[in-house]
Amino acid sequence: MMRSILVIVFVLLISPLLLAAKGKKISKIVVDAGHGGTRDPGAHGSFSYEKDITLAVSLKLGKIVSDSMKDVEVLFTRTTDVYPSLTERHEIANKANADLFLSIHVNSTPFTYTKVLQGYKTVKKKRKTVKQPIYRKIQHHVTTRKGVETYVLALHRDSQKQKSIEENSENFTEDAALLNVNDPQTSIILAQYSQAFLSKSVNLGTRIQEQFGAQGRPDLGVKQLPLEVLAGSAMPGVLVEMGFITNPDEEEYLNSARGQEEVAMAIYKGIKAYKADVEK
Template structure:
């Protein structure tokens, strides 16, 4: 079944020439995609879940666009705690003929383990005359999920085969969880889809991501940059798109910030202003 589906997708892909994103293009429809939802909680912090934060932020972006960019129609992939599949999200975007796809997510880091001394215990080893008393140190392992890592990044769909590893990993020696679903680039059909998307939309997606990151930087947030990844969440929409990671839910300060109304509005404003800047640039034909 899956093979048939892939074959049809490939057939459709080869017949369909994806039109490149044109200069002078009017941006009139924007898809806002709140990551995860329903049974899919996304990343978990000390007291909050990614799926709730992405929805709260996405609704605020929608409010800002509706209030201030009157010629832009907002299309949500979800407006409540439900889980549309990635395929369904792509279908919503494609059927609407949207011009941009913005997927909002929250970053996290893996658990790490610390061995802590809790005391000592006396044990006896050996037999008969060789029996000796030993004092052993007792440890317990504590699981941590907090990080000092902070900031925002924008991910675009592109081949990562020849790409450098994420800069944050180099900076901090700590890995970010590869939480978004990645495509298998070794599959030739997937490679074709990525190549087609890249040709049509990579440069405009990078421009959009750069515009959003610029706004976060203006707010004083740490800018982790725009990165290419083979993201499944962006691979089925035929329009420029970006996945914004708004901060680290495993960083206590950022978790508090992203749970606050003020923090959510600031994040929404950065993304809204980035969309607006991109729209103005695209419509001026530059």
């Protein structure tokens, strides 16, 4: 009798610790190379597509994690130039009961236009002949913006913080598959994505940004958006925008072997710092 009581007491004491320990350990990481295939090349610069950069960096990152963290299993949402849907990407993470979801992307800026005077034409207006200018529209797709930003899921679209972020996110075009807040399914998704996941995601994002900062890359911060790509996976997750493909210097850098190694290393070191934080 005494013994069974002791066992019960022991179990009662130990079970929260076991649960906590289980939640703490980072043993499975999903690396999601953004975009892919002919269907979704992502953003483009003057000579490259986002989907190829995200794949190259994801594979490098996965290899570094596998080689350096023997207790961590890496899962990829794609390892070739194919397009898994967002649902398929989430399924990979959820079925594996992964601990972290990292979506790898490249930023871009919208096209801008300038009007250049080409000449004049004469038109008749109310018996008068009028001279009208002819303009040609020139499309620009380069920017001086540069640096790295990390996104976490915004739980409340109407929060003040969210609004201020959205106002600052005019350039966030390519990955702006935002949740429809009027859809009942969305509230279910957001309810599953708990506040605990959010604070962990912010921590991970902060750790990753710190590493980019240490490499001398401009740190554009951790931001919140109601991104569909982050909402479907039931675990902490971030979306890393590794630089601007529309900035010629960053496009060059992100396509170089050295640049891809450095970016993968910054993300790896961020994961390592986060892992140490939650497992201590």
